[in-house]
Amino acid sequence: MSADDRLLSAWTELADFGKRVALATSALATVREADVKIAETPREEICRLGGRTLHRLVRAGPARIGTPVLVTYAMVGHWNVLDLQEDRSFLRNLVDAGCEIYVTDWGHPTLADQFDDFGDLINGYLDGFVDVICERHGLASITLLGICQGGLLSLCYAALHPDKVSNLITAVTPVDFHADQKEERVDSGFMNVWTRSLTSDDIDLLVKAMGNIPGEVGGTMFSLMTPLRTLAKYNLTLLQAGQSADALMNFLRMEKWLSDRPDHTGAAAQQWLKELYQENKLVRGQLRIDGRLVDLNAVDMPVLNIYSETDTVIHPLASKAMRGAVASKDYTELPVSGGHIGIFVARSKKLSNSIADWLAKH
Amino acid sequence: MTGMWNAWLQTAEVVSRERGVESTKLFNRLWDPELWRAGGLAPLLQEMQDVFSLPRLADLPSFDLSPLKSSASMLDLMGVAQQYVAVSIPLWLLISRNFQGEITRHAEAGKAVRTPGEALDLWNNVVDRTFMEFNRSADFARLQQRLLRALTEYRLDMRKLGEKSAQLLDMPTRSEMTEVYRRMHGMQRELKDLRQQLRALRRQVEATSTSKGSS
Numbered sequence: 328m329s330a331d332d333r334l335l336s337a338w339t340e341l342a343d344f345g346k347r348v349a350l351a352t353s354a355l356a357t358v359r360e361a362d363v364k365i366a367e368t369p370r371e372e373i374c375r376l377g378g379r380t381l382h383r384l385v386r387a388g389p390a391r392i393g394t395p396v397l398v399t400y401a402m403v404g405h406w407n408v409l410d411l412q413e414d415r416s417f418l419r420n421l422v423d424a425g426c427e428i429y430v431t432d433w434g435h436p437t438l439a440d441q442f443d444d445f446g447d448l449i450n451g452y453l454d455g456f457v458d459v460i461c462e463r464h465g466l467a468s469i470t471l472l473g474i475c476q477g478g479l480l481s482l483c484y485a486a487l488h489p490d491k492v493s494n495l496i497t498a499v500t501p502v503d504f505h506a507d508q509k510e511e512r513v514d515s516g517f518m519n520v521w522t523r524s525l526t527s528d529d530i531d532l533l534v535k536a537m538g539n540i541p542g543e544v545g546g547t548m549f550s551l552m553t554p555l556r557t558l559a560k561y562n563l564t565l566l567q568a569g570q571s572a573d574a575l576m577n578f579l580r581m582e583k584w585l586s587d588r589p590d591h592t593g594a595a596a597q598q599w600l601k602e603l604y605q606e607n608k609l610v611r612g613q614l615r616i617d618g619r620l621v622d623l624n625a626v627d628m629p630v631l632n633i634y635s636e637t638d639t640v641i642h643p644l645a646s647k648a649m650r651g652a653v654a655s656k657d658y659t660e661l662p663v664s665g666g667h668i669g670i671f672v673a674r675s676k677k678l679s680n681s682i683a684d685w686l687a688k689h
Numbered sequence: 690m691t692g693m694w695n696a697w698l699q700t701a702e703v704v705s706r707e708r709g710v711e712s713t714k715l716f717n718r719l720w721d722p723e724l725w726r727a728g729g730l731a732p733l734l735q736e737m738q739d740v741f742s743l744p745r746l747a748d749l750p751s752f753d754l755s756p757l758k759s760s761a762s763m764l765d766l767m768g769v770a771q772q773y774v775a776v777s778i779p780l781w782l783l784i785s786r787n788f789q790g791e792i793t794r795h796a797e798a799g800k801a802v803r804t805p806g807e808a809l810d811l812w813n814n815v816v817d818r819t820f821m822e823f824n825r826s827a828d829f830a831r832l833q834q835r836l837l838r839a840l841t842e843y844r845l846d847m848r849k850l851g852e853k854s855a856q857l858l859d860m861p862t863r864s865e866m867t868e869v870y871r872r873m874h875g876m877q878r879e880l881k882d883l884r885q886q887l888r889a890l891r892r893q894v895e896a897t898s899t900s901k902g903s904s
Binding site: 336337340377438439440441442443447451513514517520521524525526529532533535536537538551552553554555556558559563 | 804806814817818822825830838840842845866867
């Protein structure tokens, strides 16, 4: 390529870049905060326990799958990412696939909630919601679907109350918090590395100082996991998204979800970081909740474990460790491709259909 | 007279032994750069308070360095924050070196970078990888730990100051509210347990009356 050709090519690229910036700027100029809505699938509030709410997604007709499903997301981030927009809604897709869906809403913990620990989350709120759902449907047990930390809470619930759980579905759920050391990857398991670099006193001091762990701490950790994405978000990524109205709205909806970072109750955070991330007590059979040992051998109901090989937040080996840990004779693994959140905000209905088909057989 | 002087000499010896040696060690630590790097000024002040304090005397104010401690915490936090920012300078130099290395490797493999777009893609990959490797390094972990500690210590020291002002103005303090929340949490748990016991008893009674009715 001659020097003139290279110069012409560079000018052409610059002009194209300028056009793209102009397009993105005018697209952004037309959008107001009120236009960006998430969690639009119709739902009804069933009950409240303290600051936690149980929702039910409204369905048009009867459910194909008889046993209702209680979906529990993590306390880190809000559940409404599972219902991001009409064509990217994991929950709506499950409803369309024939499931009766209930959702645990952890709300926005305040300092009044700082002493809520795993015992409260599992034996208090989750158990209370399970009882309400069982009573509404005249059933003795329901299906639990837990995502990430919600999966861990659901797993512990299933171990402590196996008679109330007909099926257990976990997605991108860590079970062995030290499994990342068996296969060190630079693009996964950062939380494991970070937590292990702190002492137990550091975590206690953080909780003592803050009461709850601020949502911003989790946000910072997630930013450190994907540094380029963080650096490029408001320049390259936004520029790319601004080339189409749909892409821009999708970007803004994700931003809306990300900006809503609930705090994590202090006592539960101490258990999460110390007893799980640092001491790995669950898989070692040493985790106690309300004084009771969480014995994963009590998890004998059908289990569907979904994980992603490209998950940057939860190392896939941490999820796959469930295979050897539970006593279920009907254990199925479902590897999916996509990011930790990406698999739930994708357009594809493959994941929700796979879950519904599995439930139809159980 | 000699007895008095002897007594004072003994006093000087006791004070030197009980307080002097420790305080000298503490003051010497002020010259240690590692103390400043690790945000150790506020903890050092706490140790000094422990060394110099006397038993509480009811009608006299106590020896309290807490107003100084909050300033020390702030200095520690500023120092660690500067380290946090400063660490990025050699990191960007490393990224530039890695980028140059990648450019050379691509050229040697016959896949020379031809357009600004290709160069940007390569740069982004190098930035991502270098940052991810650094974020997982022991150096970064140590810095993060220091920053977290400095932040939390500062917050706790500011809270102590704030609580003193709140007490003067007769306002609830954070510590008092935390205690209220702790009691409330305990009561909620007790209530939940009582409800469960009540439900179990009701079920027992219903089961008993059902079996009596059927017999």
